[in-house]
Amino acid sequence: MPTLVLSLGNVLMSDDGLGPAVLRAFEEQYVVGPDVVVMDLGTPGLDLSPWLADAGQVVLIDTVKAPLPPGSLRLYQKADLVGQGTGVRISPHDPGVKETLLALEFAGRAPTDIALVGIVPEVTTMGLDLSPAVAAAVPAAVRAVAAALERFGAGVSRRAEPIALEPWWSAEVRIPA
């Protein structure tokens, strides 16, 4: 069963796009083994469950709410995520990571282990760039993703030479030829 590295967040909403940004930086600097699947899921709501149902070890990258300054790194484990209740659900966005995990836990199909790499955001309004504090936290988050994979015993190694990946949501406007 593959180990999953999944990023969450909306690249159109400034710091909310942290997950995809960290995932890209991670892929620029690291190579994963054939036992690891790396994927950006955007803001999938309950569409997370097909990814997490019956999964093994999972590394999630997301912005998190915490009483700390923007850019702070927080690491959580599975027990932190399934330990509480949920809020009232109005829209399909409301159920997210916790709700999906609780539902899968109830169904007996939650992932065996989870490492959540979280960063406290500053700005989550429309925009394509990370705020300076959150952008500065990306390298630490990338190292945390690699460390989590190592702890899981999954294949990960640092590239001798980092590669450059251009994000499709690059702020630069491209004029068609």
Place this chain on the structure above:
Amino acid sequence: MSTHITVDPVTRIEGHLRIDVEVDHGVVTKAWSSGQMFRGIERILQGRDPREAWLFTQRFCGVCTTVHAIASVRAVENALHLEIPKNAQYIRNLIVIAHALHDHIVHFYQLSALDWVDVLSAVKADPAKTSALAGSLSNWPGNSTQQFQAVKDRLTGFVAKGQLGIFTNGYWGHPAMHLSPEVNLLAVSHYMQALDYQRKANQVVAILGGKTPNIQNLAVGGVANAINLDNDATLNMTKLYQVKELLDEMKGFIEQVYFVDVCAVAAMYPDWLKVGAGVTNYLSVPDLPLDEKGATFEFPGGTIFDGDLSHVTPITSFGDPYFQKNVTESIAHSWYDGDWQRHPYQEDTVPKYSEYDADGKYSWIKSPRFDGHVMQVGPLAQVLVGFAQGHEPTKRWAVKTLETAGKIAGATLTPAVLHSTLGRHAARMIRCCVLSELAGKHWSLLAENIGKGDTTIFNEPVFPKGEQQGFGFHEAPRGTLSHWIVIENGTIKNYQAVVPSTWNAGPRDARNQAGPYEASLVGNPVADAEQPLEVIRTIHSFDPCIACAIHTLDVEGHEVSRVRAL
């Protein structure tokens, strides 16, 4: 003496949808719907390449990704008068269908079932009786006494340990909960099984779309799925048969489980077939195109006014002038600069926030209107517009639903009961049954067309100098979605998305006409002002999807919704 109730969900982000109601003698007399977050993501698109717009628009919303991608490429194709190959239409149609099946199943089982199902009551159920009941309604193999016993045991264990995490916001024990323990156990069991079918639908989208969420295979002018029956890396027979098998499995669940569960809930909550109608003007656009041009469709489109099913004004093509001319948006009660009602091509999105004022501006959502009328969109509009125009599968499934629910209830149900809170749930299920049936047809159309040797998937778009306008619509799971684009010298000059939840959740307009959410709440009962389950029921029946969409996880905070009764 009236009570004012505010339901303002404080979720992990700054709040999506706030509902205010005034309740007099246990009945809602006035209601306000307010979107609590500014969107305006369209502005990111200005100056960009129209061929890339769909990549951005499918990030508007993390849940409705596919639909914004489809509407966007259709808008650009409409502006360029660009036809797309048959294969591309059929592949898009199959993605659209699989996405919709997934969305409807998730909505019923994961998002709204707890409004009707009392989970705690299920621990008192007799699994043998549940199995007998289920067996009397369908032949589904997942309805054995042993299976229900296993779910009951699991639930009992969770209750004993106080680990009801996912259900903590269920309104168990609420006086408005009426299902027997056996039916509650049935629903909880099917809730767990639904996870598998959600996954199967996603697999279809992933095989054809490359990935889900956020498909990768679209292009202005067609799709990027290379077709070569002898090549493993392209769309080939093996992949097509995987898709077919998954769609067939979905059909089994939809017809034998989802259909039956909705009929049972409708039959056991007959009062909810009488409230929640609200606006009975309906709008639905045609979808599942059958030709290159978008002039013939599987589903008919049109408008219905005042619930009169004997008069439908049809909408017949991707370029339909009746649709194109009549859509406007009003900002009279929305937090934008000005007080206009404009056509989407002429709109701007300039935020101007002021305090919440029920008589003034109170929402970030604009108010779309059709020829000045408030319109309800969504599965109910889809089903009624299809029914009124004699769309055979829609009519057949609607009649079957009314007969089956009527039989369980021991009553005769007419199409008129569909104008209601539970009618919207029933319509969603009817649409899902029809879509599931049509999945097989569109799969065959694709396979046969490829079989004839046609592997064309793409027509190259050409952008002339000067300005072009175009609109693309899609009948999405939540209703009519339209994207409107103005292109100037090959780049995007203006872009607006008029989304289904805007039609339904929008505030009053300049003439003070209430939006569909607002109108639907008037007349709803509210037994307990501190636990306004009934308000939630009616709002959930629209399948609201508002935030479009940020995602910050709150691990440390305690998330509570605020219900204020004054």
